[in-house]
Amino acid sequence: VGDKVMVLARSGLWQEVVNVPVSHTFPMPEGMSFEEAAGLLVNYITAYMILFDFGNLRPNQSVLIHMAAGGVGTAAIQLCKTVENVTIFGTASASKHESLKESGVAHPIDYRTMDYAEEVRKISPKGVDIVLDPLGGSDTSKAFNLLKPMGKLITYGVANLLTGQKKNLMAMAKTWWNQFSITALQLLHQNKAVCGYHLGYMDEEVELLRSVVAKLVNLYSQGKIKPKIDSVWPFDQVAEAMKQMQEKKNVGKVILVPEAPKEESKKAEN
Numbered sequence: 001v002g003d004k005v006m007v008l009a010r011s012g013l014w015q016e017v018v019n020v021p022v023s024h025t026f027p028m029p030e031g032m033s034f035e036e037a038a039g040l041l042v043n044y045i046t047a048y049m050i051l052f053d054f055g056n057l058r059p060n061q062s063v064l065i066h067m068a069a070g071g072v073g074t075a076a077i078q079l080c081k082t083v084e085n086v087t088i089f090g091t092a093s094a095s096k097h098e099s100l101k102e103s104g105v106a107h108p109i110d111y112r113t114m115d116y117a118e119e120v121r122k123i124s125p126k127g128v129d130i131v132l133d134p135l136g137g138s139d140t141s142k143a144f145n146l147l148k149p150m151g152k153l154i155t156y157g158v159a160n161l162l163t164g165q166k167k168n169l170m171a172m173a174k175t176w177w178n179q180f181s182i183t184a185l186q187l188l189h190q191n192k193a194v195c196g197y198h199l200g201y202m203d204e205e206v207e208l209l210r211s212v213v214a215k216l217v218n219l220y221s222q223g224k225i226k227p228k229i230d231s232v233w234p235f236d237q238v239a240e241a242m243k244q245m246q247e248k249k250n251v252g253k254v255i256l257v258p259e260a261p262k263e264e265s266k267k268a269e270n
Contacts, residue, residue: 004028006037008045008209010200014235016258023206029217039071039227039253044216045209046199047075050132050154054195059084061129064120064146066139068105069096069251072156074228076132077103082224089128091116099251103228117142127151134158140180149191155180156197228252234260 005025012018028037051057063080067073068090080086081104090105097108107123109116120128129151131143136158143153182194202209219225230250233241235258244250 004034004037006041008041010203014238014256016235024203026210026213026217029221032220035229035232035255035257036227038255039229040216040220041213042199043071043075043253044079044225044227045212046072046156046197047079047132048212048216049199050156050195050197051076051079051130054154054197055130055132055152057083057086057130059086062087062089062124064089064091064116064128064131064143065105066091066111066131066133066135068092068100068108071253072132072134074103074252075225077105078225079219080104082219087124087128089116089120089123093248096251117146120146130154132156137174137179144180144182144190144192144194147192150193152193152195154195154197230254232257234258 004027006028007013007018007020007026008024009018009020026041028034032040051063055063057063057080061083063076063086065073065076065080065088068077068088069092073090073092077088077090077100080088087107088105089107089109090100091109091111092100093112094110097110100108107119109119127146127148129148131146131151131153133140133143133153133155134157136155140153140155143155147153180194187194216225228251230252231241231244232255233244235256238256241254241256244254
């Protein structure tokens with residue numbers, strides 16, 4: 001009682017009181033804020049497991065990170081920096097490139113105005129060792145084709161389904177139609193790997209998740225990772241918070257809190 005904890009839950013966290021199994025709670029490390037704790041688990045567990053458990057990231061390799069300024073993207077960049085001499089390619093809109101360079105992305109690419117596959121090939125004709133794919137659809141095929149021999153593609157989302165504020169049936173149909181498909185025999189001829197990851201279906205893997213969180217807490221305590229918070233919004237501004245993400249303005253995590261931070265309310269009173 002009274003311990004500060006981070007929690008993992010598939011849904012239901014946009015409320016003031018939540019009930020979660022003790023196995024899905026983790027003590028917060030010394031010096032961590034609640035906002036950082038809210039931004040740590042889902043994004044960093046995902047980034048860690050896709051980069052290291054599936055991707056087997058090693059020194060001197062190259063990684064393509066899509067949506068590099070988002071929650072998983074910023075986590076993946078920081079984790080890549082814990083390995084020697086990793087070259088990071090990151091896609092994001094042009095306004096975020098300066099921030100990405102500062103965080104360690106060697107080659108930011110504006111996916112809105114450029115063909116990111118062509119840009120990667122200009123710099124690295126053979127392609128990259130690892131592609132993190134949260135997009136789905138035809139982008140998964142592009143990712144597979146960008147892999148070097150022995151390269152690994154880890155797909156962990158279908159962001160191409162979401163094109164605006166509402167579900168777009170045309171976008172869903174197009175993504176489904178373009179969805180990447182490959183046989184075991186084709187993989188054998190290509191010397192490449194395809195992996196799928198979904199943290200939401202790891203509920204039962206308590207020991208595995210606890211071991212990953214222990215590594216992340218250790219990295220945080222060493223100052224090697226730190227959740228990047230874009231903005232913090234009270235519950236009554238949830239629509240504005242969602243808009244911040246839908247309009248792709250955020251660099252890092254958009255955090256919801258039950259009430260506005262006290263400093264802000266004091267300023268309002270003054």
